[in-house]
Amino acid sequence: MKLTRLIAVAILMISAPVTAFENFITRDGHKLMDGEREFRFAGIHAPELHRIEDDAKGVCKADPRGWGQHFKWPTADEQENWIKALVRTNHKAMRIYVLSVEHSADKACGRETHILKPLSAGEMPRLNEEAMRIYDRMIALADQHKLRLILPFIDHWKWWGGREQLAAFYNESEDDFYDIYSQTYKAYQHIIRQVITRRNTFTGRLYSEEKAIMAWETGNELKDTDELFLAKTSAFIKALAPNQLVLDGTYTRINEFALQDPNVDMVSNHYYTNVGNNNPQTVLADLKTIDGRKPYLIGEFGLQPSDKLKAIMDAAVNSEYKGAKAVGAFIWGFRGHRHNGGFYWHNEGGSKYYSYHIPGFKEGAFNEEIDVVNIARKAAADMMGEKFMPLPVPEAPILRQITNVADIRWMGAPVGRSYRIERSVSATSDWQTIAGGISDGMNKFDPQKHTLFCDGDAKPDTTYYYRVFAQNETGESAASNVQKVTTGQYAVECN
Structure with a gap:
């Protein structure tokens, strides 16, 4: 084995994370x-x-x-x-x-x-x-x-x-x-x-x-x-x-x-x-x-x-x-x-x-x-002889980059059942809920044909900030990351 590879392997082994499991x-x-x-x-x-x-x-x-x-x-x-x-x-x-x-x-x-x-x-x-x-x-x-x-x-x-x-x-x-x-x-x-x-x-x-x-x-x-x-x-x-x-x-x-x-x-x-x-x-x-x-x-x-x-x-x-x-x-x-x-x-x-x-x-x-x-x-x-517990509160979803407010998408939280969407004209304040109870659970979802949310109330030529919250029967997540977008000159049309 070449020296450079030996060094690389050694570094990898030193920095390797400790296993989360105690036993095989x-x-x-x-x-x-x-x-x-x-x-x-x-x-x-x-x-x-x-x-x-x-x-x-x-x-x-x-x-x-x-x-x-x-x-x-x-x-x-x-x-x-x-x-x-x-x-x-x-x-x-x-x-x-x-x-x-x-x-x-x-x-x-x-x-x-x-x-x-x-x-x-x-x-x-x-x-x-x-x-x-x-x-x-x-x-x-x-x-x-x-x-x-x-x-x-x-x-x-x-x-x-x-x-x-x-x-x-x-x-x-x-x-x-x-x-x-x-x-x-x-x-x-x-x-x-x-x-x-x-x-x-x-x-x-x-x-x-x-x-x-x-x-x-x-x-x-x-x-x-x-x-x-x-x-x-x-x-x-x-x-x-x-x-x-x-x-x-x-x-x-x-x-x-x-x-x-x-x-x-x-x-x-x-x-x-x-x-x-x-x-x-x-x-x-x-x-x-x-x-x-x-x-x-x-x-x-x-x-x-x-x-x-x-x-x-x-x-x-x-x-x-x-x-x-x-x-x-x-x-x-x-x-x-x-x-x-x-x-x-x-x-x-x-x-x-x-x-x-x-x-x-x-x-x-x-x-x-x-x-x-x-x-x-x-x-x-x-x-395992354990009690059947409610779902944990979901973690925050991941809001993906928005290029068109008619097509807003996020990666859902692992145990989220629905989502609440907030919008603001400021990155830090004045958040308003614009939709709730949005599900991402559609079967036969086709990313070329379907989206998760269209903001039909967005005004033309306006800069908006969006964030999303995941919900289930136990509670609501923290806010997702924030995404910024400026709308075009025409009104948004939702299918």
Whole structure:
């Protein structure tokens, strides 16, 4: 290593922030432990803390997968806002989605991925440094705000680029991913090694030293996992990250060989109607199969009415077999605030269900959004034996630069439900409320078509100052930053 790089690393390590967590999460039989305290969790699954699927931009027709979504990296404001929203609604842990793998249509669709194809035929894949710095920041923010992370590696499915795209680098089939003698599996191991041994550019710690990382998951819904694949993979992960947990990322079943593997700390299942297990009975059935041998996670369930989601979540909290209960459960899925106002959103596979926005909004009534968020909040409290508390008072929103008073936007506060807007002709006094009860919770928000507020009463050729306050049932935030704008010569028209 060159001297200059050694010096840079040394400085980074000296200035690295102290971790907010006292302990790694450990396993004690069928329980997870945070030091001497049992650790359980629930919430709404937030898959995109590290990569955004922007449904508002539609699909890219150049992608032959019939998916072709547009993706982008989240800003620092977005990542912190989303993590704060989770933590302030009692989320103690979060499972995210996989690392994305390069696909031949990515260039035509103007998108980037975490994993890049080899520079030369037969070589190993590379990590996209820009993408991994976003990943670094996610981990650092999770540590700062005390959110544990479950991080899966590769997807069984092709939508973000998964085993099929990885195998394509070597002219192998997607099934070769599970063959431990294949080039694809060798590449999978190479990715695991690169990730776990990476030094976080924000904290200065190796990923294997990050207490915010609760568990490494072999992948997402790796339904063809066999005993040899899991044994090889779990031992490889555990050797690299002995203080972090290993989760068998299979799907639709509990593998007996996972329960017997000494390097597998947790087992999980996902519940969906299309695989016939999306009901509360699955919780007890899986607990009986596990028979108290390992901690059990319900990694995803959803796409059902709120009463059915509540029944599954209640079972996750309370069902017990030989003293063992589920350690966690996540309803699918959450999308957070946009940098410049409104929320991201996602339609779930052409169904009537859309992603949920925290803390829930009246505009999401068609999606039973407030009910679902409250189900998750209460379950998160129940899991830890805590009282279900009201939302905290929101922090101040961030008012973005105003160039036209017909289009005023702000980044919403993490648990704000509505907003009050003040205007003045002075930067420091004479503030007047010009609007209240303004919501930013619209589903299917399109930043090219929609705005948050239009000041139709603004006079032409006048300099104004604006500020915004966030509100919820608990109280009102401090004022946002102030933005100044001078109106044009014509009266403002609001659509």
